[in-house]
Amino acid sequence: MSEAMIAMPVRLWRSCLAIGFLMLAAVALAPAPLSAAEDVWTDLKPDLFDERPIKDGSQWLAIEAPYRAHDAALVPIKITALKPQSVDNYIKSITLVIDKNPAPVAAVFHLAQESGLASISTRVRVNAYSDVRAIAETADGTLYMVSRFVKASGGCSAPAQKDFDESIASMGRMKLRHYTPRPAADAASTPVHEAQLMIRHPNTSGLQMNQVTGYYIPAHFVDEIAIRQGGKTLLFIEGAISLSEDPTVRFHFVPQGTGDLSARVEDTEGNVYEAAWPVEPAAMN
């Protein structure tokens, strides 16, 4: 073996190193030892929810995703709550999981009763053919799950930044889009408002590997987003690298008085970004 290795030309050694690192990546990213197992979820579930039972969630929520990930870095996911956030019972969290991604938990959305409606839209990275699932926990402590299968994008799309320099240069900029409130179920109730928070951030994954380039890109992503209004946290998001660059979330809320809606965003390097907007909806049909 050593003879053969000595005889190898330098470039072959370089390619061996590259292959070594690729394999290192493959082994490192495997969700568990002996992870040839097809059913990643079976492995993952106990880590996230212990042995708690998870019920079919189709009475509580629906998940929409394109059948095929058009761009691996930018896959829109829409979770629709099928029941309002009532005082009796409501969705208090939604965990969004992409089974085959290097970091399967894309985000955990913690919702309040004052969210009005637990519907959430966001954008994620999808690395490979994968189930994408949303697990809702209701206030009474029951878990409900819905899922969709998403085919991977083609061979020339990767879950990486489009314009790396631009996303670093504008990091932390935020924008809120406020949509026209939907009418309340009855005249006595407050209408449910809908808004979209957009955050400039590369949300980059430390898994992006050095080839023979000498490049190493450390993980740097948004890990906490808190959206508050009228003294109440309406939505708290634990984020991770499977959220797209420039993370965005579309959500609902029932205004608690006329105070500003504020967002506080923190990333893994400890950067904190804050912004606030008045709640009067800028009309947008």
Add this chain to the structure above:
Amino acid sequence: MNTFHYTAPNKRMRLSAPSVFIALALSVVVCLHAPLSRSQERCGAGNALEASVEEIASGVYVRAGVTATMTADNAGAIANVGFIIGTEAIAVIDTGGSACDGSRLRAAIRARSQLPIKFVINTHMHPDHVFGNAAFVADGPTFIGHHNLARALAARGAHYLEANRDIMGAAALAGTEIIAPGLPVEDPIEIALGGTTLEIVAHPTGHTDNDLTVFDRRTRTLWTGDLVFLEHLPVVDGSLKGWLAVMDALKKIPALRAVPGHGPVSVPWPRGVADQERYLAVLVEDLRGLIATGRSMNDAIAVAAESERDKWLLFDEFNARNASVGFAELEWE
């Protein structure tokens, strides 16, 4: 070299010493049993598998890509790639979609000239333009790319290899590896081939954030890489607005003809860019309208630029992707 770190948001993702050992041991085994040269023997110089190229101007040769996605059957030969032969040296411009494809291109070069292959220029990061690089390593050329290319390949290379192995099969990509540029271009550079000089320009974000063009002074031929598509639907993997701005700059280049990244091997310049300009403008206009009325990305990708459907090949493969990228960009306006 062992700077592999990952701050895992999920506790399962960690690197254990045994897995490092297994990975490195496997890599040695793989290297010993599948040397690079094997794929080159099978598809390269010395046999009939030589790329068919057309001389579109004196000394300027282009291998036409098929308008398709990369498959085992087409060996990834879907982009227009080629070479320019000077009186002293040869420059290769893009290397094709696999080591096999690259070695066929190399065979076409060697059928015409024994001059040294001194430069391999990659117009951008996409697999159909860089996967053939390995076929030229033995020639010891200077690999030239945009100053962002190495970073882009570091971020995407492993995924590109893995995703395309899934699609094309490992055999079709035997010997294919990611090779980063040794000469990064930021300000324009010139390279001399004898009898002609190539002007190489790195552009701001457009098709990707690492697009490069090559202008052959002798024949006034502009190699655009994927900054210009014809027939094959343009693919946005950078910035929609940025690309429109780069196109305005490219149109001012006094070229007689251009070699687009996909479509015919030679088109009159700047007329050849008109179809792409129209498509991108329609896409921008449609997306702005959808965003203004509060529609979601999900809704937008189903309808944006639908009026262009019959004017392009591979519309279903790429239009929704373009709409996703454009939507995310334009909603910040």
